[in-house]
Amino acid sequence: MNVSKHGHLVAERAAVVREGRTILRDVSLTATPGRLLALVGPNGAGKSTLLGALAGRVALASGRVMLDGKVLPAWDPRALARRRAMLSQRVDLGFGFTAHEVVLLGRSPHAADATRDEAITQGALRAAHAWELRDRRYTALSGGEQQRVQLARVLAQVGDGGRDGAWLLLDEPEAGLDIAHQHFILRRARACAAQGLGVIAVLHDLNLAARYADEVAVLGAGSLLRHGPPAEAMDTALLSDIYGIALGRSFGIDAA
Template sequence: MISIENVSVHIGNKTVLNAINLDIKPGQVTALLGPNGAGKSTLLKSLCQEVSLSSGMISVLGKPLAQWDRSQLAKSLAVLPQHASLTFPFKVHEVVQMGLYPLTISQHQGHELVDEQLKKVALSALKHRSYPTLSGGEKQRVQLARVLTQLAQAQRSPILLLDEPTSALDLAQQHRVLELAQSLAHDHNYCVVVVLHDLNQACRYADRLVVLEQGEVVSDGEPHRALTADIIEKVWHYTPTLVIDPKSKLPLIF
């Protein structure tokens, strides 16, 4: 699905990513973890061509990313940024309709699709609200509905990139958004890549954890293998209390 081969990114004299090699598959949630400045968001931005590679190559669906037609790629890959600035007084449904741009469907089908995605993020009641009047968390969920609309006509497994999607959400909405991401991966074969800071949420909702430190992958695998007490202490410089949930068998970190 996504092949990252020997990718490095330099900004000025600083190496932000150094020789990253990853193959990311559909049907699972892959979480990018690490302290501030580890390279998580830069790696995500490299997947949507927001930053230029200094070396290496990224391929999507077997084709080098740089060779994709932008309108065709938009049907297969969408990104939810950490912050989406939009100050014009669009209605909520009009913002979600922006995701219809790459699609070839009728106006009626477009309206139905927008309603469907708003329902997924529990915002149907705010359909006609002015977007700038929403809370930060509501705006984030509207933007999520927009990118899900964008991916509705993907011919193969859609790729959904999420950059700290829970940062503006309250506790219940954090879990609902991550449950949705997990459902899209497991039930609809999405390839979901998400940047997270909460290690417990990453363990609960991600199938695979990729831990970055100073632009390099230092741990990669299932939660119970990728996040050991030694890894946490080495990367975050924090000595955790780590226990295994007897029900889920997943690590709980305190």
């Protein structure tokens, strides 16, 4: 496994244990800049835990995660924050920030440059279809609106990071969104990958994963079961087995 390539995000035999229970076991995975990798699997498969480990937010019991061939704990926190941004399932803010102020927070790891920060913030708000929310209080927004603002925040955090091998890590980015915005956010993720960013997204909807991902990693019971192009990784028999229900080729339910 070549871990020296610029921008690659690599897990080597990563394991996570909580209260004596193994949540993630021996996962080895290489994610490549410029591609959208979807993590799929049933509840409890370890998808969000793996994403947290790749972000450096979840401690490993064994193994390691590296960016540019350098283990994440060795990175300066601000330098790492400039190279990867994570969109969590839900972000609760108790302060009366406007949406614009929340997105501007994404620029905090960077050297202060008011003009550049404002330009990137405005661009991120537009890119996330959150421009019309910019002057509204974040706490007054619906869950879906907050999700769009948080997407803008992580876009602002990495800025023009495609040139630097930056990463967007998205934990169920479609959660709380209507169908139109689910497709929008995945199109936005693909556009980021096309610009050179690495994108890893935890997705519950198999159809969205099949449609938008360049690669799919299938997890079950904390283990990586398959990793490859959607047509290869999303094997119907495998998915039916780990989800415990018969799935058709379009990943819809064949039978109740």
